[in-house]
Amino acid sequence: MPGNLIRRLLLLGALAIIGIISIQSYWLLKTWDLKDKEFDQTVHIMLRHVADRIADFHETELPKTKLIQRQSSNYYAVNVNSPINASVLEDFLYQEMNNHGLSTNFEYAVYDCFSKDLIYGNYCEMGEQTEKQAESEELPTLDNLEYYFVVRFPSRESFLLSNMNMTLAFAAIAICSVLFFLYSIWVIVKQKRLSELQRDFINNMTHEFKTPISSIKIAADVLAKDPMVQDNIRLSNYSNIIIDQNQRLNDQVEKVLNVARLEKDNLELKKEEFDLTVELRNIIENEKIKLKDGQLTYDLVDDLELINADKLHFTNVISNILDNAVKYSKKKPEVHISMTKKGNKVCITITDKGIGIPKEQIKEVFDKFYRVSTGDIHDVKGFGLGLFYVKNISQAHGWISKIESELGKGTTFSLDIFV
Secondary structure (H helix, E strand, C coil), rough: CCHHHHHHHHHHHHHHHHHHHHHHHHHHHHHHHHHHHHHHHHHHHHHHHHHHHHHHHHCCCCCCCCCEEEEEEEEEEEEEEEEEHHHHHHHHHHHHHEEEECCEEEEEEECCCCCCCCEEEEEECCCHHHHHHHHHHHHHHCCCCCCEEEEHHHHHHHHHHCCCCCHHHHHHHHHHHHHHHHHHHHHHHHHHHHHHHHHHHHHHHHHHHHHHHHHHHHHHHHHHHHHHHHCCHHHHHHHHHHHHHHHHHHHHHHHHHHHHHCCCCCCCCCEEEEHHHHHHHHHHHHHHHCCCEEEEEEEEEEEECCEEEEEHHHHHHHHHHHHHHCCCCCCCCCEEEEEEEEECEEEEEEEEECCCCCCCHHCCCCCCCCCCCCCCCCCCCCCCCHHHHHCCCCCCHHHHHEEEEEECEEEEEEEEEEE
16 A cells, blocks of 8 residues: 555544543533533523422412522522422422433422521432431421522533433444544554565565676576587476576566566556557567467557557566466467457457366456466466566556456456557
8 A cells, every 4th residue: 555545644643532532521511511401491480390399388479589509519408488398398399300201319498588497308219209208207397487498409410421322322433433434544554564585585586686686697608508518408308497587587587676666656658659569469479489289379469559668567467468368278278369459449359278167256356466276286387476477567558458257268468559
């Protein structure tokens, strides 16, 4: 994955994370504020009903103003200006709390308006109303004095949070998604670092191979031309083996280097005009020299105009396709190359009568390092980079590469070139 793509991904990821956190925080605060206002309104209504019932019970009138005052987030004072029966007050609080769906625990206290002294107070747990009502008979009856009572909700925060289960669940999912995204980014960065390390190692290794390969080639050529070696059939065969295997090793190293250039995204096409038919004939003649047994036939168009392309990469593309056609053929390869022209498009078709490719594997043959399975016999050598290289070079030129195959009957590879 290119470095600039990683940086864009990290930037977009950071913006996405900031956006998710900001939106989630906003909605959490907004929901909390709404729940707090809803709780406050419900408590005001509940306490108003309690005050009305107390006034009706004692047959008194409530003050016109400042009946209910919120002293803090969970602390309310109710000035009834009438005697308060603590037992009745507690019963009314329980009933109105249930009526308005307030299931949180509370505590209340009754004060003397004149002396500010605490007359009575109690902590009440919702769900234990029956037990409290049984004990309420011992509560004192407060007469002949004007009092006010206060109510506090010590579990207000937990009660509000319990009413935000859905919002908190979505927030938890968002947090998990952000954490998973961060982990994915960390894995991608780590894999990129390992991939770059691996690629650099392969590049350095293959470059180091070039020097001994060149030295072996020079030495093998000198050895093969020596009269004593030419007169000795066994030594001549050995020298030819060295030359052939050295060339094979050099071809594999070149494939690795070409793929490395593609992965670095620094592929520069050196386009030039050349005669496609002439170049194809040269490639075919060179492949015929390598093909010791088998047939390589062709049917080309002679009156073709010049095309503008990278000559070296074009040669490598055709050579890779022919190499695969030969490698995946039977004992005696039969390969045919044809060329047709339709308008501004030239189609090069390479057909073999080899082992073919299973239908489920055709889409994967252009993947890097992928090789068509040949069963338990591993007589086909290579890295699986040839068609990967072909696909990338074709895309860089704007060509269209296609493949058709039938298992056991052969494969047809076509390359559409626009002139």
